[in-house]
Amino acid sequence: MELNKHLADQGANEALVELFSAIEDASKIVQSEVSRAGLGADIYGAKGSENIQGEEQQKLDVYADECFIHAFRGSGQVAGLASEEQDNALQFDESLKGEYVVMIDPLDGSSNIDVNVAIGTIFAIYRRVSKSGETLIEADFLQAGRDQVAAGYVNYSVSTQMVLSTGNGTHIYTLDPESGTYQLISENVKIPADGKVYSINEVNLDDFDDNLKRYAQHCKDKRKEDGKRMYTGRYIGSLVADFHRNLLKGGIYVYPATVDSPNGKLRLLYECNPMSFLAENAGGKGSDGVQNILDIKPTELHQRCPFYVGSPVMMDEALPSI
Structure with missing residues (x-):
């Protein structure tokens, strides 16, 4: 059609x-x-x-x-x-x-x-x-x-x-x-409730907050019953490509606040909002680490924000208080 x-x-x-x-x-x-x-x-x-x-x-x-x-x-x-x-x-x-x-x-x-x-x-x-x-x-x-x-x-x-x-x-x-x-x-694509991929640029790990550092380590340490790793890291550096893979296969994408970018790097209006809208309509979640991305009232045209988006189980593990 x-x-x-x-x-x-x-x-x-x-x-x-x-x-x-x-x-x-x-x-x-x-x-x-x-x-x-x-x-x-x-x-x-x-x-x-x-x-x-x-x-x-x-x-x-x-x-x-x-x-x-x-x-x-x-x-x-x-x-x-x-x-x-x-x-x-x-x-x-x-x-x-x-x-x-x-x-x-x-x-x-x-x-x-x-x-x-x-x-x-x-x-x-x-x-x-x-x-x-x-x-x-x-x-x-x-x-x-x-x-x-x-x-x-x-x-x-x-x-x-x-x-x-x-x-x-x-x-x-x-x-x-x-x-x-x-x-x-x-039609009506559903993001898997859980996933196998975490998409984080770990070169910035030292600049992450303690909660995200713990989550990144959790992704590395978590094992299946047979001892094999539960998760694998995949980071392309293109939001569309990383999001598309996780939408189909399940996973989480994170571009957090860092020392160099305390407000995050991605733009709220034309990156985080549309991707969160797509994720939510597919059964996923989007957050800035504090609240649902879609509930943020923007104040600037090119406003930046931290960004977490993906499978609900992985999102809940990364942000248990949200």
């Missing part, structure tokens, strides 16, 4: 279906360039500039950002957008009657581009709180994750897949290269 038909069957209105058509179109353009591995335009390597977070922008970061901005602007359904690659939120004056705003990381894991590791696009969709046709306001963008209308990501890997939720389960679609359409392959 094609993406748009499945969305309609899930109860998505026409405007939301059209918005997803824009995501589909832009993602196919990005996928085409990613799959050519630099054979086309010179969009690989560093651009020589930084985004607002002080991170070096890759050429493909900027290319992907421009693709999605163009698609959303042309859809007529999106009044504004906040992107990791843009200092400030964008307002689309030509579609101010649009009822949605989008938060997006156009190319997650872009530091892996030159080594051909899986990368992705992460997005969150909200219904604007300001009146249709009027100038957007800050509150349109600073909404809690619980208010998301839909969220998802595109995983550019061996195949290109879109994982999304409109609040009625989490679903996976694969891009069919012959028809050029996303086809439903897994």
Whole structure:
């Protein structure tokens, strides 16, 4: 079943279906360039500039950002957008009657581009709180994750897949290269209650708080009855890739606060919120270590936070007080 038909069957209105058509179109353009591995335009390597977070922008970061901005602007359904690659939120004056705003990381894991590791696009969709046709306001963008209308990501890997939720389960679609359409392959995906993988960058272990240090050691020490290890460590360094594996196989992903990043490194609005929304709709959990990610009221467009997400049993072990 094609993406748009499945969305309609899930109860998505026409405007939301059209918005997803824009995501589909832009993602196919990005996928085409990613799959050519630099054979086309010179969009690989560093651009020589930084985004607002002080991170070096890759050429493909900027290319992907421009693709999605163009698609959303042309859809007529999106009044504004906040992107990791843009200092400030964008307002689309030509579609101010649009009822949605989008938060997006156009190319997650872009530091892996030159080594051909899986990368992705992460997005969150909200219904604007300001009146249709009027100038957007800050509150349109600073909404809690619980208010998301839909969220998802595109995983550019061996195949290109879109994982999304409109609040009625989490679903996976694969891009069919012959028809050029996303086809439903897994409906109502459920993350395993427990898992075998913990995804933590342990090079920062000395900077973790004591509770997380104990949990990391627990993952190393826990054994099955036959003496074999219960868990294994897997950390790709691309949130989309790490999350996708854990969604299907079971596991936990952690990017905590550290000495260098006391507020965490991942962004709440366009990384942690959409991934937590997907996890919760698949039976998993997302937290900043203190509370459910989806309950956090953001105060800044590029706000960072610690991030724990994954299988409920592993989440409960890592954060027993949550």
